Amino acid sequence: MNIYDISEKAGVSIATVSRVINGNAKVSEKTRQKILAIIEETGYTPNAFARGLGLNTMKTIGILCADCSDAYLASAIYHFERELRSHDYDVILCCTGYEQANKEKYLNLLMSKHVDAVILAGSNFIDTGSDPDSNSYIRDAAGEIPVIILNGFVDLPGVYCVLSDDQESVYSVTASLLEQGATSPLFLSRSDSYSGLQKKKGFIRALKENGMKDGEKRVLSTPGTIEENTELLLKKAAAGLVFDAVICSEDELAIAALKYAKQAGRLVPKDLSIVGFNNSKMSLCCEPELTTIDNRLSYACASAVDLLMKVMAGEDVPGKLLISSNLVVRGTTKALK
Amino acid sequence: MNIYDISEKAGVSIATVSRVINGNAKVSEKTRQKILAIIEETGYTPNAFARGLGLNTMKTIGILCADCSDAYLASAIYHFERELRSHDYDVILCCTGYEQANKEKYLNLLMSKHVDAVILAGSNFIDTGSDPDSNSYIRDAAGEIPVIILNGFVDLPGVYCVLSDDQESVYSVTASLLEQGATSPLFLSRSDSYSGLQKKKGFIRALKENGMKDGEKRVLSTPGTIEENTELLLKKAAAGLVFDAVICSEDELAIAALKYAKQAGRLVPKDLSIVGFNNSKMSLCCEPELTTIDNRLSYACASAVDLLMKVMAGEDVPGKLLISSNLVVRGTTKALK
DNA sequence: TTGTATGCGTTATCAA
DNA sequence: TTGATAACGCATACAA
Numbered sequence: 001m002n003i004y005d006i007s008e009k010a011g012v013s014i015a016t017v018s019r020v021i022n023g024n025a026k027v028s029e030k031t032r033q034k035i036l037a038i039i040e041e042t043g044y045t046p047n048a049f050a051r052g053l054g055l056n057t058m059k060t061i062g063i064l065c066a067d068c069s070d071a072y073l074a075s076a077i078y079h080f081e082r083e084l085r086s087h088d089y090d091v092i093l094c095c096t097g098y099e100q101a102n103k104e105k106y107l108n109l110l111m112s113k114h115v116d117a118v119i120l121a122g123s124n125f126i127d128t129g130s131d132p133d134s135n136s137y138i139r140d141a142a143g144e145i146p147v148i149i150l151n152g153f154v155d156l157p158g159v160y161c162v163l164s165d166d167q168e169s170v171y172s173v174t175a176s177l178l179e180q181g182a183t184s185p186l187f188l189s190r191s192d193s194y195s196g197l198q199k200k201k202g203f204i205r206a207l208k209e210n211g212m213k214d215g216e217k218r219v220l221s222t223p224g225t226i227e228e229n230t231e232l233l234l235k236k237a238a239a240g241l242v243f244d245a246v247i248c249s250e251d252e253l254a255i256a257a258l259k260y261a262k263q264a265g266r267l268v269p270k271d272l273s274i275v276g277f278n279n280s281k282m283s284l285c286c287e288p289e290l291t292t293i294d295n296r297l298s299y300a301c302a303s304a305v306d307l308l309m310k311v312m313a314g315e316d317v318p319g320k321l322l323i324s325s326n327l328v329v330r331g332t333t334k335a336l337k
Numbered sequence: 338m339n340i341y342d343i344s345e346k347a348g349v350s351i352a353t354v355s356r357v358i359n360g361n362a363k364v365s366e367k368t369r370q371k372i373l374a375i376i377e378e379t380g381y382t383p384n385a386f387a388r389g390l391g392l393n394t395m396k397t398i399g400i401l402c403a404d405c406s407d408a409y410l411a412s413a414i415y416h417f418e419r420e421l422r423s424h425d426y427d428v429i430l431c432c433t434g435y436e437q438a439n440k441e442k443y444l445n446l447l448m449s450k451h452v453d454a455v456i457l458a459g460s461n462f463i464d465t466g467s468d469p470d471s472n473s474y475i476r477d478a479a480g481e482i483p484v485i486i487l488n489g490f491v492d493l494p495g496v497y498c499v500l501s502d503d504q505e506s507v508y509s510v511t512a513s514l515l516e517q518g519a520t521s522p523l524f525l526s527r528s529d530s531y532s533g534l535q536k537k538k539g540f541i542r543a544l545k546e547n548g549m550k551d552g553e554k555r556v557l558s559t560p561g562t563i564e565e566n567t568e569l570l571l572k573k574a575a576a577g578l579v580f581d582a583v584i585c586s587e588d589e590l591a592i593a594a595l596k597y598a599k600q601a602g603r604l605v606p607k608d609l610s611i612v613g614f615n616n617s618k619m620s621l622c623c624e625p626e627l628t629t630i631d632n633r634l635s636y637a638c639a640s641a642v643d644l645l646m647k648v649m650a651g652e653d654v655p656g657k658l659l660i661s662s663n664l665v666v667r668g669t670t671k672a673l674k
Numbered sequence: 675t676t677g678t679a680t681g682c683g684t685t686a687t688c689a690a
Numbered sequence: 691t692t693g694a695t696a697a698c699g700c701a702t703a704c705a706a
Contacts, residue, residue: 002682002683002684003683003684004683012692012693013692013693013694014683014684014685014693014694015685015686015692015693015694015695016691016692016693018684018685018686019691019692021684022685024685026691026692027691027692028691028692031691031692045449046683046684047390047451047682047683047684048389048449048450048451048684049386049387049389049390049393049395049451049682049683049684050386050390050682050683050684050685050698051683051684051685052385052386052389052390052684052698053384053386053387053389053390053682053683053684053685053697053698053699053700054683054684054685054686054697054698055684055685055698056386056698058386060429063430067415068405068411068414068415068418069408069411069412069414069415069416070411071406071408071411071618074405074406074407074408074411075406077405077406077430078404078405078406078432079406081405081430081431081432082432085431085432090429090431090450091429091430091431092397092427092428092429092430093400093414093418093428093429093430094418094422094427094428095415095418095419095422112382112385113385113427114384114385114386226618226621226622227621252618255621255622259624262624281408281589281619282618282619282622284563284564284592285563285592285619285622285623286622286623286624287596287599287623287624339698339699339700340699340700340701341699349676349677350676350677350678351677351678351699351700351701352676352677352678352701352702353675353676353677355700355701355702356675356676356701358700358701359701361701361702363675363676364675364676365675365676368675368676383699383700384698384699384700386698386699386700387682387698387699387700387701388699388700388701389682389700390681390682390683390684390698390699390700391681391682391699391700391701391702392682392700392701393682675706676705676706677704677705677706678703678704678705678706679702679703679704679705680701680702680703680704681700681701681702681703682699682700682701683698684697684698685696685697685698686695686696686697687694687695687696687697688693688694688695688696689692689693689694689695690691690692690693690694
C-alpha cells in the first residue's frame with residue numbers, strides 16, 4: 001500500500017495525496033476528506049525510508065551513553081526519550097562503554113545513519129586530559145548536526161551543554177559541614193570525568209576557604225564496587241587516615257561509606273557525616289537514608305530537549321545551561337542549612 | 338558524496354561500487370582496491386535511507402519497555418542493545434509507560450517505521466485479564482515481523498518468549514523457608530503482570546504442598562514506594578497479621594520489608610526472613626544485604642537476541658525459552674539449600 | 675568482470 | 691486547486 005494506491009482509489013494524483021498527508025498546501029476540503037477517509041480505511045502509513053530519502057531526515061535523535069544500566073543514565077534516557085517522543089522524534093540508543101575508541105566509533109556510526117542530532121548523556125564523553133585534540137570527534141560531529149551534552153562542557157560551536165552546577169553544590173554542602181564542626185572531610189570520587197572534576201574542585205575550594213590547604217590529599221578517586229570501597233575506607237582508616245565527613249560523587253560511594261561506618265563501629269551522623277549524590281533510589285535503601293544532592297535530572301533533560309528543538313528551529317540559544325542542585329537532607333547528616 | 342561521485346572518481350559504474358560496498362559479487366581485486374581507497378579517502382558512507390528504501394529494512398530493532406529508568410528494565414535494555422549492535426542492528430527505544438493504550442500506540446508507531454523486529458521488555462506487555470482479545474495488538478504485530486517478549490508468555494505464531502522460571506524459583510525458596518521452620522510466610526507482589534502471577538503461583542503451590550490452604554490470603558499486592566510499603570507492613574502487623582518470612586517479587590519490596598523489621602524491632606534473619614528478587618544493586622545497599630533471586634538477565638537477553646537472529650535467518654526456533662534462576666543467599670535469610 | 679537501466683515511495687518544483 | 695515529473699541514493703536484474 002503506497003501513495004499511488006491511495007491516489008488511484010481517490011481518483012487524484014499522488015501530489016494531492018502527499019499534500020493532505022503533510023497538511024501543507026491548499027487542498028479542497030472535499031478531496032481532503034475523501035483522501036483522509038481512504039487512508040483511514042486502508043490503514044496506510046507513509047513509507048518512512050522514502051520520506052527520509054527525500055527529506056534527508058527521519059526525525060530521529062541518537063543518544064549515546066556509556067552504560068544505560070547505570071541508574072543515573074537510565075533515568076536520563078528515560079526522560080530524554082519521553083520528551084523527544086512528545087516532539088515526534090524517535091530515539092536511537094547506543095551504549096558505548098567507557099573506552100574512548102568506542103565512543104568515537106559509535107558517534108560516527110550514528111552520524112552515518114543521518115540522525116538529526118545527538119545527545120551525549122554523561123560527562124564521561126568529555127576528555128579532561130591535556131590532549132587538545134581528544135574532543136575533536138565531538139567537534140567534527142557538531143560541524144554537521146547539533147550535539148547536546150548532558151553534564152559535560154566543551155566550548156565548541158554547535159555543541160550545547162546542559163549541566164548541573166556540581167562544583168557549587170559540593171562546595172556548598174562541604175562548607176556547611178565544616179561550619180557545623182567537621183574538621184576532616186573526605187571526598188570520594190568515582191572518576192575524573194568533567195563532572196567528577198567539578199565536584200572535586202568544589203570540595204577543595206570549600207576546604208581552602210576554611211584554611212585547609214591539603215584539599216587534594218583529602219580526595220580519594222576510586223572505581224570499584226560497594227564492597228571494594230568499603231574495604232578501601234577500612235584500610236585507609238586503619239592506616240591512620242582521619243575523617244569525620246565523607247562527601248561522595250555518587251550515592252553508591254556513600255553506601256560504601258555507610259557500610260564502612262557500620263563495620264568500623266562509627267555512629268552516623270553523630271561521629272561521621274555522609275553525603276551522596278544523585279538522589280537515586282539507592283539513597284533510600286539504607287539505614288539511615290542518605291543525605292544526597294539532587295541534581296534535578298528530569299528538569300535538565302527537559303531543558304536539553306527544549307534547547308535542541310530551538311536549535312533545530314534555527315533559534316539562537318546559549319551554549320551552556322547551568323542548573324542549580326538541591327540538597328536533600330536525610331539521616332546521614334545532621335540538619336544542614 | 339554519493340555512489341555516483343565514487344564511481345566517477347574511480348572510473349567505474351555505480352554497480353561496481355555497490356558491489357564492493359556490499360562485498361557480494363565478483364569484482365576484480367584491482368578495481369576493488371581502487372574503489373576501497375577512494376571510499377576511505379573521501380569518508381563516504383552509503384545513505385541509509387536509500388538503502389532502506391530499496392531493501393525495505395534498515396537493520397533496526399524496536400525495543401519497547403514501560404519505563405527504562407526501572408533498574409531491571411534498564412539492565413535488560415543495556416544487554417539487548419549491546420548484543421544487537423554486535424549483530425549490526427540499531428536499537429530504537431520506546432518507553433511506553435504502563436497504560437495499555439500507549440503500549441499499542443507505540444507498537445504500531447514502531448511498526449510503521451519498518452523496524453525488522455520488536456522486543457517487548459517486561460511481562461507487563463501481556464494482559465493477564467480475561468479479555469481474550471487484549472493481546473491482539475501483539476498478534477497483529479507478530480503477523481508482520483518477529484516479536485520477542487522478555488519475561489512474558491503468550492502462545493502466538495511469530496512471538497518468541499524468553500523468560501526466567503519465576504514460578505519455580507519462588508516455589509523453591511518458599512519451600513526451603515518452610516522446611517527451615519517458617520510457619521507463616523508472606524508474599525509481597527508488585528503487580529499482576531504475567532511474571533508477577535507466576536511468582537504468586539509458586540508461592541501458593543509451596544504453601545499448599547505444606548498443608549497451608551490459605552495461600553491466597555498470604556499474598557499482598559501493592560504498588561507504592563518503599564516508604565508506603567514499610568507503612569503497609571507496619572499497619573498489617575498492628576492489625577494482627579502474623580508473618581515470619583517475606584518473599585518479594587522485587588528487591589525494592591524486600592527493602593521495604595527490611596525497613597519494617599527495623600522499625601518493628603524484629604531481628605532479621607532470626608525472627609524474620611526476607612527474600613528479594615532480581616539481584617539488583619539495591620540488594621547490596623542495605624544491612625544486612627538481601628538474599629535475592631538472580632534471574633540471569635544478561636543470559637536471558639543474549640539468548641533472546643540469539644533466538645531473534647535465528648528467526649530472521651529463517652531457522653526454526655522454540656516459541657518459549659525458560660531459564661532457571663539462581664538463589665543468592667546473603668544476610669536476610671539463614672543459610673538456605 | 676563490468677555496465678545499463680529500473681524500481682523503491684516520497685516530497686517538491688513547475689505548469690496547468 | 692490540481693497534476694506531471696524530477697529528484698533523493700542505492701541495489702539489482704539483465705545485458706554485454
